[in-house]
Amino acid sequence: MVQALSAFMDFCYIVHQSSLDEFDLAAxxxxxxxxxxxxxxxxxxxxxxxGISIPxxxxxxxxxxxxxxxGAPNGISTSIVESKHIQAVKNLIKDxxxxxx
Numbered sequence: 001m002v003q004a005l006s007a008f009m010d011f012c013y014i015v016h017q018s019s020l021d022e023f024d025l026a027a028x029x030x031x032x033x034x035x036x037x038x039x040x041x042x043x044x045x046x047x048x049x050x051g052i053s054i055p056x057x058x059x060x061x062x063x064x065x066x067x068x069x070x071g072a073p074n075g076i077s078t079s080i081v082e083s084k085h086i087q088a089v090k091n092l093i094k095d096x097x098x099x100x101x
Contacts, residue, residue, distance in 0.1 A: 003041075
């Protein structure tokens with residue numbers, strides 16, 4: 001379990017760097033591979049018998065390519081976008097006429 005968490009944290013720390021080179025991307029791939037190998041412990045120990053579920057876990061597989069295309073995410077989190085989306089939807093529900101403005 002510690003190895004799975006360690007691999008996930010390694011991935012997170014690498015992604016949050018302000019610049020990444022090929023060595024960092026290789027380490028990123030290695031951390032993700034270790035996590036994908038080790039996370040089954042949560043199922044075998046009946047902690048998450050249905051399988052581990054982390055929001056946006058599938059997106060981790062696309063980070064390497066996205067970093068090559070767009071550069072280092074530099075600690076960007078999707079939570080700010082999600083919170084703004086939720087607020088926009090709530091505002092739209094309250095006053096649908098504002099959609100055109």
